[in-house]
Amino acid sequence: MFDTAVTRAFGTRLPIVAGGLMWLSDADYVAACADAGIVGFITAASFPEPADLRTEVARARDLCDGRAFGVNVSMLPKLVEGETVAETFRLIADEGVRFVETSGRNPEPYLPILRDADITVLHKVPSVRFALKAEAVGVDMVSIVGAECGGHPGLDLIGTVVNEALAERRLSIPFLIGGGIGAGSQIIGALAAGAAGVVIGTRFLVAEELGAHVGYKQALADASERDTLLTMASVRNTIRTLANDTAREVAALEREDPEIGIERLMPLVAGRIGRAAYRSGDISRGMLSAGQSLGLTDRIAPLATIVAELEAEAMVALDRLRPERAS
Numbered sequence: 001m002f003d004t005a006v007t008r009a010f011g012t013r014l015p016i017v018a019g020g021l022m023w024l025s026d027a028d029y030v031a032a033c034a035d036a037g038i039v040g041f042i043t044a045a046s047f048p049e050p051a052d053l054r055t056e057v058a059r060a061r062d063l064c065d066g067r068a069f070g071v072n073v074s075m076l077p078k079l080v081e082g083e084t085v086a087e088t089f090r091l092i093a094d095e096g097v098r099f100v101e102t103s104g105r106n107p108e109p110y111l112p113i114l115r116d117a118d119i120t121v122l123h124k125v126p127s128v129r130f131a132l133k134a135e136a137v138g139v140d141m142v143s144i145v146g147a148e149c150g151g152h153p154g155l156d157l158i159g160t161v162v163n164e165a166l167a168e169r170r171l172s173i174p175f176l177i178g179g180g181i182g183a184g185s186q187i188i189g190a191l192a193a194g195a196a197g198v199v200i201g202t203r204f205l206v207a208e209e210l211g212a213h214v215g216y217k218q219a220l221a222d223a224s225e226r227d228t229l230l231t232m233a234s235v236r237n238t239i240r241t242l243a244n245d246t247a248r249e250v251a252a253l254e255r256e257d258p259e260i261g262i263e264r265l266m267p268l269v270a271g272r273i274g275r276a277a278y279r280s281g282d283i284s285r286g287m288l289s290a291g292q293s294l295g296l297t298d299r300i301a302p303l304a305t306i307v308a309e310l311e312a313e314a315m316v317a318l319d320r321l322r323p324e325r326a327s
Contacts, residue, residue, distance in 0.1 A: 215281025
C-alpha cells in the first residue's frame with residue numbers, strides 16, 4: 001500500500017519512524033517496532049558506556065533478525081567535559097549498523113565516518129531552515145519535528161502543518177514530518193503534502209514493550225493535549241514536557257529570572273530525575289518529554305496494536321479521498 005522513500009530506505013511496510021526516546025529506546029523497543037512494520041532507533045545516550053551500547057546493538061541485531069533498526073545519536077553540547085560523538089559513530093559503524101538518526105547540531109563533521117560505512121543518515125531538525133542546512137551538507141533525509149512535539153521543538157516553534165508545506169516547496173531530499181502525530185489521518189495528510197513519512201514519539205510512550213513503569217504509561221494515557229508545558233527557553237534549549245511539578249517549578253523560576261542560567265536549573269532538569277520517574281511511575285518529578293499528541297494516547301497497548309490502529313485510520317482517511325471506494 002505504501003511505497004515512499006522511507007519504506008524503500010528502511011525496508012518497512014509503513015512510512016513510520018519511531019524516533020529515539022531517551023532512556024527508553026532499547027533493543028526490545030526497536031524489535032517491537034520491526035515486528036509492527038516500522039523502524040525504531042536505540043538512543044545511544046541511554047548507554048553512555050561503549051561496552052553497554054555494543055551489547056544493546058548486538059541484542060537488537062538478534063531480536064530484529066535482519067529487519068531494520070538504527071541508533072539515535074544526539075549531538076547536543078555536553079554539560080560535562082569530554083566529547084564522545086565521533087567515538088560513538090565509529091562504534092556504530094564497527095557494529096555494522098545501517099541507519100543513524102542524528103540531532104542536536106550540524107552533523108557535517110561526522111558524515112565522513114558514516115559515509116565510509118555506507119550508513120543512511122536521517123537528521124532531525126525543528127524547522128525547515130535547519131533542514132536546508134542538513135540537505136546542503138549531504139544527509140540522506142531529514143525529519144522535521146515542529147512545535148507540537150515532545151522533547152526539543154527548537155526556538156522557532158513552527159507548527160507541523162507549516163513545516164510540511166515549507167519543506168515540500170524548499171527541499172529536494174526526502175523529508176519526514178513529526179510533532180503531534182498520533183492518528184492515521186495525519187499520516188495520509190503528511191504524505192499528501194509531500195512527506196516521505198512521519199516521525200512518532202509520544203503516541204508510542206504507552207506501548208507495552210516500552211521499558212517504563214506502568215504507572216508512568218497510565219498517567220500519559222490519562223493525560224490530554226493540554227497537559228504539556230514549554231520551558232527552558234531561557235537557556236535556548238526549549239523543551240516540551242508533561243506539565244508536572246518540576247516543569248511548573250522551572251517555568252516559575254524562568255519567569256522570575258529570565259537570565260537564570262543552566263546551573264540553577266540543573267538540580268531540577270537533570271536527566272537522572274526523569275529516568276527515576278520511568279522506573280518508579282511517579283510522574284510528579286523530572287522533565288518528562290511529551291508532546292501534544294497526548295490527547296491521542298488513550299490506553300496502554302502492544303506497539304503492534306497501536307500501529308495497526310494507525311494503519312486502519314490511514315485507510316479510512318484514504319477512502320475519504322476516494323468516495324467511490326467508500327461506497
